[in-house]
Amino acid sequence: MVLFVLYMKAEFEGIGSIALRKDQNLCISVRNPLSDFETRDKVVFNPSETVEQEEGARQSPHHLSIKWEGNKKACMLECLDEKAVKTALKKKKSKDVPRDLTEDDSGNWVPILAMECRGLEPYAFHAMGDEFVVTSQGGKAFTEDVDLSEGDWADYDEENDAAVSLSEIEFKIEGIR
Template sequence: MVLFLLYVKAELENVASVKLRREANLCFDVKNPLSDFEVREKVVLNSSETLDQEENAREPPHHFSLKWEGSKKSSILTILDEKEAKTALKKKKGVKVPSSYDIDDSGNWGAILAVECRGLEPTAFFPMGDDFVIESKGGSMFTEDVELGEGDWADYDEENDEPVSMSEIEFKWEAA
């Protein structure tokens, strides 16, 4: 299996951290690594639910499966939690374990998700709304209406009397 990391890059104002919800619905494109034209666009899956498998299935539990035309085996994608990502990245020197995008990452690329893939590659990520949780520098949590798909997000931290925002938001996938 090949490990892919989802990276985010943004300018943060009064934002301490940005995290993907564990139970979020995620949307992305995948492609067949053996073909430039076989693509599945805007695949949606829930990061907390694995697919039902037959009792004698050979594949480990996974979140997404498809069979490319002419292929005998299913291609699968598994979303890794922080512990699984740490184990998978153990031998990769200098690669940060995906967790949250923090204020120290502002303006730079930071990994927020790890997936293991067999027979497919993620190529694009599409925020769908309410798939992120944002914490302000003052400790306030923003859990609703966090829509990052437009390239920027802003709100107001009433408890700390300050604006919070993310701008110039970008996402990319890279093989680890």
């Protein structure tokens, strides 16, 4: 299995933190690592729900399953929890443990999700809306209507009389071998 990490970068104004919600659907594009032309664009999965398996299946619990043309076995993607990420990264001698972004991360790439994959490679993340919780510097949590798909997001923290915004939002996925 190969480890892939989703990174996020944005410019902050009045933001204390940004967290990826693990209970919401996520959308990615994946490709067959053995073929230059086989891809699946905008595949949706939920990191808090595993794929239902047949009784006696030998596969470990996973969050996404795809079968490429000509393959006998399904390819899998599993989102890792913090403990599994640390174990996997220790073997790979990497320190990119996924975490929330903080105000100190403005403009820097930060790992937000780790995925272990067998037979597929995620290569793009597509924000759909409501995958993130944004907290202002004043502590107000924005849990609804946080849609980062347009590349910018703004709101107003009435409790603290402050504007909050994210701009120049970017995502990338990199494999760690």
